[in-house]
Amino acid sequence: MVTALLSGLVNGAAYALFAMGIVIVYKNSRTFNLAQGEFATVAAYVAYVILKSTPLPYSVALIVALVAAVAMALAIERLAIWPLRRASRVDPLVATAAITSSAIALETILSGGASYVLPAIVGGRAFTIGGTAVSYEWVLVIGVVLATVVLGGIFFSNSMNGIAIRAAASEPTAARIIGIAMGRASMLSWGIAGLLGGLGGILLAPVTTVSPGEFTASALVAALTATVLGGLTSIVGACVGGLVIGVAESLSITYIGNSIPGAASLVELGIVLIVLLVRPSGLLGAR
């Protein structure tokens, strides 16, 4: 029970990162970014390749990996999303779906379809709760996510760039009139989404395996469920939703996973359908 809860919280914290990225992009570009999971895969692969084939330290690998994820996000924003900003709302979504498909296929070609495990960032056991050993890795994941949430909160409420992004998201016309550069706001929000996705990938990679499309199938779908639960427009909701989904997944695997294959996916489908039926705006979303 304690183990399931704790590992659920750790996964959920990572899902919260993905979910925040999805919400930031949704608020700004009014589309679901289906490529959010691929930011993570790219970051994890880049880190893996650097660690595997160069003598560079972990920290360098991490930074390069995050840069790669952000670069991918910015490339998508510039080449696909921005040119489609005046098109039908379905178009950018189709574009991210197509790019995700391409990315998965490309990863399969480059990796030969094999899966990898990234070495742990930190090793060792931190402490025990109720007989369950808590590793430093878990503590790190939760710590990084908490730090991200705090920094994100400061950024969005205190910095000019953060406020500009929020203004551009809630009142595009007014924001443009008062001189907020919409292109910049769009790039910033996608860049942040890329950073969050990359971070999520690096934190999850040591505790799961990385294979082509893996993060799209697991983390992206969990994060989308989390945003539905928390409310598509609420960053706080995304965090809460991520943690709840992580725990729900972990508990369902522990308790019904033996008799039902894919229990986590079934639970996610159930949550999405029930939330959209009962309270479509989610727990904290704007009505």
Add this chain to the structure above:
Amino acid sequence: MGLIQAAGRRGVGDLSRHRGAAKALLIVICIALVAVLPVGISSSWNLELGFACIYGLIGLSLKLVVGSLDRVSLGQQALVGIGGFTAALIVAHLPIPFGLAVVAGGIAGALVASLIGGIALRLPRLHVALVTLVLALAAENWLFQEDWFSGGQLGATLYRNQWLADNYHLYLLLLACLLAAMLLDYRLGRNKFGRAVRAVRDAERVAEVYGIRPLSYSLSVFVISGFLAGVAGALWAEWEQVISVSDFPYQLGLVLLIMVVIGGITNRLGVVVASGTFAIFSVVLGEIQPLVNLVGTTRLALFLPVLTGPLVTVVLIRAARKQERRDAGGRGRPVGGDLSPGSTGSVHALARLSPSIITRDIWRSPAPIADSALVVENLSVTLGGLNVLRGISLAVQPGEVVGLVGPNGAGKTTCFNCISGYQRRWSGDITFGGHSLNKLPASSRGQLGIARTFQGGGLLRGASVKENLMISRHRALGYSAAGGVFGTPRSLRAEKVLLEQCRELLALSGLERLENVPVGTLSYGTMRLVEIMCVFATDPKLLMLDEPSSGMSASEASLLGDWLAQVRTELNISLLIIEHHVPMVVGLCDRVYVLDAGTVIAADVPSNVRVDPAVVSAFLGEPVRGDT
């Protein structure tokens, strides 16, 4: 009226009949060629062609969602799998013929689609993508892994009937199914059902004015799409004889979406050809030996997905640019100004027709009976902390013409929105002819005979003038949507009559040259005119006009006023008009309500209202002595 026009129409009819015959012949030849294609080519190829048919069917099912509903499904392969496993399950356990198993597969797909659609289609458009993606993962990780349903990792086996043992025979069956689906897709678009679906896709609110219930139409299309996907799955199982969970990974959903977009989301043949090509593409590449030596077979299969992502993005951006250019071009040169020689504006076209001629001679509607009074009591609306309406009450008696005036922001349009059903949260009571409207959806209010125009122009901008008129007659067409899809004689007759009526109306009003012009390219005044013609075509009992004369010159506005006065003398319907053009209000209305800051400050005959000190103050800002 119309001998000359009738003759002209017959001439056109003859020509199109010849063209139709030539087209039919061409289609028959193409089908025959495709049918004999597998004869004489190697058996591996033979297999791939059958697969191309199945993919074509899946592509069509997805086209219905993307093209007709403007929504994205990422779970089509899940519905395909559900259909396939259901068919295999049924054939394994029940002694029923294969044909029925295919239908059962289709029904399974339709059931799941109705569950998903019933929830997701009520929500903003992108939600369908989200729900179907989660469905795709749940199918792949849970349902298709369940031993009882899919045979787990090993998959399910479906043995073929004796008479289908030969691949070629089955190929012909698959081709027949694909053609039947194409025919269905064609029929879906050619009658009141297709028009309603289009109206819901392009302008949901306008559709509701015409009495079309958006959810029931979009859900029907979604369920039909699920049925086709399920049928495709059953045929897939029959063709391959073994299907398993690995056939339906979630990535397939992305690929299916890509192929539909590349085929052109509303282009039937394009989608089928693109999907079929996708199905056999890697096999075609595999025939090119040097390429295989260079990259290896497994990588070859991945080439297409890698290339299509960028390709789709380019396709989308090009289409968006083209659309932008078209919109800009349309705005630049309105065609409404040069309607017909000798007329200065579009309203003249309306002035040529008396209202009774339109209802009696063209639409052949029964004379409207104004038996319904609109009563609004104590209506309040609060939007974001702002009291837009504060307990206003008003009434429109049967046959009465009532004006609603007031400065900008007084709450006039909000009041209209409450009456027609677009305002979500309000309090108070609204009744029409004794029916309480409080809980009725907008489309039901349309069905009761309440029609309205919109300030921004309530029309389908991408559809032509003729198509808009035809859509507006939705409720008056006396055949069922299903009858229309299957082309019952009654529906075909009704469609023919409708087309004639629309042409006649356009001819009489002098608008025949605009018949096929997209409404979005018309000038503002002409759009207003077409909109009024459309709401008038719904046989309304209460017509609510939101600033009908805006965008018109003073002389045009007075013509419109004359025409509306004619409506009032010739027909027995009620009018509720928001208007700023004072002469029109004074000349037309029996009574006028003046709204200011969400309250009714005056309600009287126009001549009294004009001199009411409170009204003068509201409009001109002059303080009322002793009031403050």
